[in-house]
Amino acid sequence: xxxxxxxxxxxxxRRGQEARLRCSPxxxxxxVYWYRQLPEEGLKFMVxxxxxxxxxxxxxxxxxxxxxxxxxxxxxxxxxxxxRGDSAAYFCASSPGPLGDEQYFGPGTxxxxx
Amino acid sequence: DQQVKQNSPxxxxxxxxxxxxxxxxxxxxxxYFLWYKKYPAEGPxxxxxxxxxxxxxxxxxxxxxxxxxxxxxxxxxxxxxxxxSAVYFCAARGGGSQGNLIFGKGTKLSVKP
Numbered sequence: 013x014x015x016x017x018x019x020x021x022x023x024x025x026r027r028g029q030e031a032r033l034r035c036s037p038x039x040x041x042x043x044v045y046w047y048r049q050l051p052e053e054g055l056k057f058m059v060x061x062x063x064x065x066x067x068x069x070x071x072x073x074x075x076x077x078x079x080x081x082x083x084x085x086x087x088x089x090x091x092x093x094x095x096r097g098d099s100a101a102y103f104c105a106s107s108p109g110p111l112g113d114e115q116y117f118g119p120g121t122x123x124x125x126x
Numbered sequence: 127d128q129q130v131k132q133n134s135p136x137x138x139x140x141x142x143x144x145x146x147x148x149x150x151x152x153x154x155x156x157x158y159f160l161w162y163k164k165y166p167a168e169g170p171x172x173x174x175x176x177x178x179x180x181x182x183x184x185x186x187x188x189x190x191x192x193x194x195x196x197x198x199x200x201x202x203x204x205x206x207x208x209x210x211s212a213v214y215f216c217a218a219r220g221g222g223s224q225g226n227l228i229f230g231k232g233t234k235l236s237v238k239p
Contacts (some may be wrong), residue, residue: 016169018169043225044225045225045227047227047229052229052231053131054130054215054229054230054231054232055170055215055217055227055228055229057226057227057228060225060226067225068225068226070226071226103169103170105169107225110225114160114172114175115172115227116172117162117169117171117172119167119168119169119210120167120168120169120171122167
């Protein structure tokens with residue numbers, strides 16, 4: 013029973029490039045959450061998705077960031093025209109039902125923007 | 127504006143003793159609280175949770191206490207073991223959110239042999 017999978021684990025991008033982060037939830041989970049952790053900070057919520065729907069994107073920056081969770085395939089967090097301030101660890105979590113009970117986290121993707 | 131606060135960035139405890147990690151919150155609408163443990167370069171691992179209708183939940187060496195009137199919760203680990211050394215995050219759900227968790231900044235626990 014595989015846990016939440018994220019890839020890549022490490023991603024290096026130059027300023028202005030695009031970053032795509034992937035998340036496959038646990039088997040049977042249809043609710044996905046993305047969080048970002050800056051150095052010395054806690055995790056900050058970005059977006060909550062169900063299959064083909066964005067439920068809550070109140071934590072997403074207004075520009076350059078987008079997320080999707082298609083009917084087939086992993087959830088994708090996309091960052092266009094990356095800047096140095098986007099360097100962080102991005103964690104995906106999944107839960108079996110709504111309301112976020114006991115979210116299970118993936119290992120994270122560490123994005124470095126040079 | 128931090129809704130969940132962990133005021134101690136670090137805590138050092140001797141093996142076999144009790145570790146007490148504290149967490150304060152400001153939003154009285156939070157209805158569910160969780161503790162996660164995180165090792166470097168790994169994702170957070172769920173430890174234990176408590177609903178706002180309870181004041182205590184116990185699971186093995188881990189006990190979480192909730193004081194709603196003080197908007198305070200704590201995680202007790204007894205006896206502490208060196209393998210417990212990690213960063214511990216307190217998280218809360220509710221208060222108008224649709225399932226996303228609000229995290230504190232974490233407390234780094236070091237358990238010395």
